[in-house]
Amino acid sequence: MSEKRGKLIVISGPSGAGKSTVIQKLMEMRSDLCFSVSATTRAPREGEVEGTDYFFVTRDMFERMVRHGELLEHAEYVGNYYGTPSRYVEQRRAAGKHVLLDIEVQGASQVRSRIRDAITIFVIPPSLETLRQRLRDRGTDSDTVIQNRLKRARAEYKEATFYDYIVINDDPDEAAHELDSIITAACCRFEERGELLKL
């Protein structure tokens, strides 16, 4: 049923949960899945491509998009705006593609309240101790930065009460399999296929 409308899949999770690796594996598993492209006021970095990595816009343009309700969600981060353009998501979904958003808890909460049939998934490490260890093993963060990340993870856990699913990233292949299953199951729901019973 390739003509069927695609799903909106929202994935969040604390930094260090290994979300990027899991999402990459998921993307390799499903050709019916595409990544959302965000709008941002941040300057393009070397090699970043307009419309692929981001839609690069001015602050004025971004604020106009917010006023006109053209963003599914948006947030400010280190002085720059980031947001998800509704139109891009809508076009991909209409073309039968599932669209994946990798956004923070606040943004996911905005999507949750706007898009009824969004599938929201919170990816976590097996424990905060594992998270601490993973951040240490990376070797890129100071102890203070690690402490802050853990503090932030705790805060996110408290706010993450509205997600439909929780995926524990112990083994990335297993976690990607769970994400894949969640999408497949969502497409089998009665609300999706009930019309097949009308003869």
Add this chain to the structure above:
Amino acid sequence: MSEKRGKLIVISGPSGAGKSTVIQKLMEMRSDLCFSVSATTRAPREGEVEGTDYFFVTRDMFERMVRHGELLEHAEYVGNYYGTPSRYVEQRRAAGKHVLLDIEVQGASQVRSRIRDAITIFVIPPSLETLRQRLRDRGTDSDTVIQNRLKRARAEYKEATFYDYIVINDDPDEAAHELDSIITAACCRFEERGELLKL
């Protein structure tokens, strides 16, 4: 998390939808899944084993089980009672096994209203025309019997409004994969894992 309580999975679908084949494939895929054993007043057939194929009981015993609320669901079929003993299902679930019931729409409706967290799945052929063709290809049923089976399928479709999922059995491997995904996804639900966010 092997100590976790197993799920109750209820599968129904019209005769000729190919349910048995799909369920067999599913059982081979998941070692955490077991089949429910029904109680019946029908006489054992050659080779049938008490406690494996059925729990064979007298009419008196069956009716007492019904009165005492010991059955999750029950129905009369061609003069014999069939039912699902709650205790067996409960024991397996407590041991961390998912328990699969293959029952008709009426029985599934009884389970649906009693077991809040049951997962109910309706397996259908791609179309009633496919169903007709499959029944013909079997070569075991007369035209009249096939007509009756189709009529019954139509009636079941009308009643099957309460299922959580619909699985279309076009390719049995694909259908088994969908069932597998539905179980995996159900185990990832927030209600199952939300306690992991309480630190």
